[in-house]
Amino acid sequence: MSDLKYCQGTKCHLYKTQDRIKGTKGNKTYQTRRRSSFYYGGNNFCSLNCQNDWFNDFGDKAIDHFGRTTEVKHLTEENAWVKDYDWRSNVDESHRYYFLNGITKERRPLTEEQYNDHNYTLNTS
Numbered sequence: 001m002s003d004l005k006y007c008q009g010t011k012c013h014l015y016k017t018q019d020r021i022k023g024t025k026g027n028k029t030y031q032t033r034r035r036s037s038f039y040y041g042g043n044n045f046c047s048l049n050c051q052n053d054w055f056n057d058f059g060d061k062a063i064d065h066f067g068r069t070t071e072v073k074h075l076t077e078e079n080a081w082v083k084d085y086d087w088r089s090n091v092d093e094s095h096r097y098y099f100l101n102g103i104t105k106e107r108r109p110l111t112e113e114q115y116n117d118h119n120y121t122l123n124t125s
Protein backbone atom coordinates (compact mmCIF):
# COMPACT_ATOMS: atom_id res chain seq x y z
CA MET A 1 0.00 0.00 0.00
CA SER A 2 1.20 3.52 -0.70
CA ASP A 3 1.75 5.74 2.28
CA LEU A 4 0.89 9.17 0.92
CA LYS A 5 0.29 12.22 3.04
CA TYR A 6 -0.85 15.74 2.39
CA CYS A 7 1.22 18.87 2.46
CA GLN A 8 0.32 20.76 5.64
CA GLY A 9 0.55 24.15 3.94
CA THR A 10 -2.63 26.12 4.61
CA LYS A 11 -2.64 27.57 1.08
CA CYS A 12 -1.12 24.66 -0.88
CA HIS A 13 -4.29 24.22 -2.95
CA LEU A 14 -4.24 27.92 -3.91
CA TYR A 15 -0.99 27.66 -5.90
CA LYS A 16 -1.98 27.06 -9.51
CA THR A 17 0.52 24.50 -10.79
CA GLN A 18 -0.21 21.73 -13.29
CA ASP A 19 0.58 18.95 -10.81
CA ARG A 20 -2.08 20.27 -8.40
CA ILE A 21 -4.91 19.92 -10.95
CA LYS A 22 -6.88 16.75 -10.17
CA GLY A 23 -10.30 15.32 -10.85
CA THR A 24 -12.35 14.14 -13.78
CA LYS A 25 -12.96 16.21 -16.91
CA GLY A 26 -15.32 19.08 -16.21
CA ASN A 27 -14.79 18.62 -12.49
CA LYS A 28 -11.13 19.55 -12.07
CA THR A 29 -9.81 21.45 -9.05
CA TYR A 30 -6.47 22.58 -7.71
CA GLN A 31 -5.74 20.30 -4.78
CA THR A 32 -3.35 20.05 -1.86
CA ARG A 33 -0.19 18.19 -2.90
CA ARG A 34 0.03 14.59 -1.78
CA ARG A 35 3.36 12.76 -1.65
CA SER A 36 5.14 9.94 0.14
CA SER A 37 7.68 12.45 1.46
CA PHE A 38 8.34 16.19 1.52
CA TYR A 39 11.61 18.11 1.65
CA TYR A 40 10.53 20.92 3.96
CA GLY A 41 9.52 21.44 7.55
CA GLY A 42 10.38 18.00 8.89
CA ASN A 43 8.72 16.18 5.99
CA ASN A 44 5.46 18.13 6.29
CA PHE A 45 5.56 20.73 3.51
CA CYS A 46 5.95 20.47 -0.26
CA SER A 47 7.71 23.83 -0.55
CA LEU A 48 9.22 26.64 1.46
CA ASN A 49 6.19 28.73 0.46
CA CYS A 50 3.86 26.21 2.08
CA GLN A 51 6.05 26.04 5.20
CA ASN A 52 6.00 29.85 5.45
CA ASP A 53 2.22 29.96 4.92
CA TRP A 54 1.73 27.56 7.81
CA PHE A 55 4.09 29.51 10.05
CA ASN A 56 2.37 32.80 9.22
CA ASP A 57 -0.97 31.27 10.22
CA PHE A 58 0.08 29.17 13.24
CA GLY A 59 3.68 30.00 14.21
CA ASP A 60 2.79 32.37 17.03
CA LYS A 61 0.36 29.88 18.58
CA ALA A 62 2.90 27.05 18.23
CA ILE A 63 5.63 29.07 19.96
CA ASP A 64 3.26 30.01 22.77
CA HIS A 65 2.21 26.37 23.10
CA PHE A 66 5.71 24.89 23.28
CA GLY A 67 7.33 27.72 25.18
CA ARG A 68 8.39 31.17 24.10
CA THR A 69 11.97 32.21 24.82
CA THR A 70 11.71 35.10 27.25
CA GLU A 71 15.28 35.39 28.48
CA VAL A 72 18.76 35.20 27.04
CA LYS A 73 20.36 31.77 26.55
CA HIS A 74 24.08 31.21 26.91
CA LEU A 75 26.44 28.89 25.09
CA THR A 76 28.95 27.72 27.68
CA GLU A 77 31.65 25.04 27.79
CA GLU A 78 29.13 22.69 29.39
CA ASN A 79 26.66 22.82 26.48
CA ALA A 80 28.92 23.60 23.52
CA TRP A 81 29.50 19.98 22.40
CA VAL A 82 28.51 19.21 18.84
CA LYS A 83 28.98 16.00 16.90
CA ASP A 84 31.08 16.10 13.78
CA TYR A 85 32.93 13.70 11.54
CA ASP A 86 35.92 13.69 9.26
CA TRP A 87 34.86 12.74 5.75
CA ARG A 88 38.38 12.17 4.39
CA SER A 89 38.99 8.60 3.30
CA ASN A 90 42.50 8.42 4.80
CA VAL A 91 41.30 9.07 8.36
CA ASP A 92 41.75 6.28 10.90
CA GLU A 93 38.27 4.77 11.45
CA SER A 94 38.59 5.15 15.22
CA HIS A 95 38.98 8.92 14.79
CA ARG A 96 36.32 9.48 12.13
CA TYR A 97 33.55 10.60 14.53
CA TYR A 98 34.09 13.04 17.36
CA PHE A 99 32.60 15.61 19.70
CA LEU A 100 33.90 19.13 19.23
CA ASN A 101 33.47 21.74 21.93
CA GLY A 102 32.57 25.03 20.26
CA ILE A 103 34.08 27.06 23.11
CA THR A 104 37.26 25.19 24.09
CA LYS A 105 37.79 23.48 20.69
CA GLU A 106 38.51 20.23 22.57
CA ARG A 107 37.86 17.04 20.57
CA ARG A 108 36.69 13.75 22.04
CA PRO A 109 36.36 10.59 19.95
CA LEU A 110 32.96 9.02 19.29
CA THR A 111 31.94 5.63 18.00
CA GLU A 112 29.74 5.59 14.91
CA GLU A 113 26.93 4.23 17.10
CA GLN A 114 27.24 7.16 19.52
CA TYR A 115 27.37 9.56 16.57
CA ASN A 116 24.07 8.19 15.21
CA ASP A 117 22.36 8.11 18.61
CA HIS A 118 20.44 11.41 18.73
CA ASN A 119 20.01 11.14 22.49
CA TYR A 120 23.72 10.73 23.17
CA THR A 121 25.32 14.02 24.21
CA LEU A 122 27.99 15.45 26.48
CA ASN A 123 25.99 18.62 27.02
CA THR A 124 24.71 19.07 30.53
CA SER A 125 22.13 21.76 29.89
Ligand SMILES: [Zn+2]
Pocket residue numbers: 007008009012033045046047050
Ligand atom coordinates in the same frame (compact mmCIF):
# COMPACT_ATOMS: atom_id res chain seq x y z
ZN1 LIG B 1 2.19 22.46 -0.28
